Amino acid sequence: MDRVTRTCGLLVAVASTALVTGCGSAQPATPEPPELPSLGSAVVAAPVTAAPESDPNRLRGLLLDEANLPPNFTVLPPRADIPETVTATGASPTNPAECAKLLTPLAAQRRDALAQASIHYAGPSFSSIDIDAASYAHEALADALSDVQAILRRCSHYSGADDTDTPVDYRVGGLAQPPAGDASTAFQVRTSSDGLTLGSSVAIVQVGSTLVQVAVTAPESVDPGVLSALTAAQVRRLRGVAGP
Numbered sequence: 520m521d522r523v524t525r526t527c528g529l530l531v532a533v534a535s536t537a538l539v540t541g542c543g544s545a546q547p548a549t550p551e552p553p554e555l556p557s558l559g560s561a562v563v564a565a566p567v568t569a570a571p572e573s574d575p576n577r578l579r580g581l582l583l584d585e586a587n588l589p590p591n592f593t594v595l596p597p598r599a600d601i602p603e604t605v606t607a608t609g610a611s612p613t614n615p616a617e618c619a620k621l622l623t624p625l626a627a628q629r630r631d632a633l634a635q636a637s638i639h640y641a642g643p644s645f646s647s648i649d650i651d652a653a654s655y656a657h658e659a660l661a662d663a664l665s666d667v668q669a670i671l672r673r674c675s676h677y678s679g680a681d682d683t684d685t686p687v688d689y690r691v692g693g694l695a696q697p698p699a700g701d702a703s704t705a706f707q708v709r710t711s712s713d714g715l716t717l718g719s720s721v722a723i724v725q726v727g728s729t730l731v732q733v734a735v736t737a738p739e740s741v742d743p744g745v746l747s748a749l750t751a752a753q754v755r756r757l758r759g760v761a762g763p
Contacts, residue, residue, distance in 0.1 A: 558675070558706060561668040564661040564725055565701035571728035572634050572654040578729070579636035580652050587752050589745065592642040611676065611750020618674035618689070622708060622719060624651035625730050629663050630668065631655065635730075646737040650753060654729045663730060667723060671706055687712045693741050700724035700731075700754045705746070722750040726757040 572578050585594060613619045620628045626635035636653035655663050671691055679687040688711045696705035702725040710717045720741040721734040733750050735741045 520533065521601055527673070549686060549731075555690050555707060555709060556694075558668075558671060558691070558693045560671075562702045562704045563664065564664045566658050567660060567701075567728050568726050571656055571660075574755075575634040575636055578634045578652055578654060579638070581756050582636055582652060583749065583753050583756060584636045585640070588640060588648060589642065589758075590648075592648055593639040594660060595639040595641055598630050600677055613689075615674065617670060618677040619679075620670055620735060621674050621691070622721065624653070625663070625667060625723070626651070626653035631659050631663075633645075644738065646735070647744055648749065649734045649736070650749075652729050652731040652757070657728060660725070660730070662724070663723060667730075668704060680694040681712070685712055693745070694720055694746075696722055696743065696750070699747075700726040700748045700757075703750070720746045722746055724754060726754055729757055731757065 556567060587594060601730060624635065624637045626632040632653035632655055634654045635652065637648075637649070640648040642648065653663070674689070675691045679689065679691050681687060690709045690711075692707050692709070694705040694707045696703070699722065703722060705720070705722045707721065708719040710719070715738075717736060718739055718740055719734055720735040720743065723732050731753055731754055733746065735746050735749065
């Protein structure tokens with residue numbers, strides 16, 4: 520994963536989240552959470568005729584701003600989005616190693632984007648919203664959408680460790696969301712370590728030649744309606760439709 524999140528004194532690697540700090544005293548053991556639903560069938564890219572976006576500044580300007588978000592979310596400074604799949608000692612922080620790409624920006628997962636942009640927000644109760652977009656040439660778009668879904672299916676359950684060698688467990692599952700854009704899919708990631716859990720709900724949507732990823736992360740379950748509303752608003756922005 521490309522982020523490292525500290526929770527209750529231990530590091531939990533969770534892509535696309537802000538630093539999470541501070542918890543109370545040790546909590547009693549909790550029952551194992553239920554299994555996540557399966558991912559279901561992969562979606563295919565829709566045909567594209569319009570020219571792809573090649574200006575990263577223009578693409579960045581089309582991402583949602585604070586006016587489009589739930590209350591009390593604040594934009595974070597720009598940060599590096601290249602996944603660190605190998606540590607300084609040569610060992611991968613995740614097993615399998617390629618699962619470190621999961622939830623990283625789409626352009627970091629596949630390097631042939633014509634333009635890319637991302638924005639990250641921190642919210643209340645250690646929640647976060649992360650949005651990234653990548654524009655592709657027509658001939659590369661279908662493979663880009665296919666590749667990101669293939670990684671999800673190869674990484675339905677994987678493991679890792681924080682920088683104190685505390686084990687981290689990752690589970691990936693399907694997520695029901697209304698259709699969005701020209702093609703769309705959604706999934707969820709449950710990250711657990713030392714009795715603590717974070718959940719991420721994610722939508723990946725095609726709008727013309729652009730793929731956009733919208734991720735909502737919280738230490739409790741994410742309301743599916745929050746993700747669907749953000750995704751719909753982001754699609755409207757990319758299509759140039761006025762309004763929230």
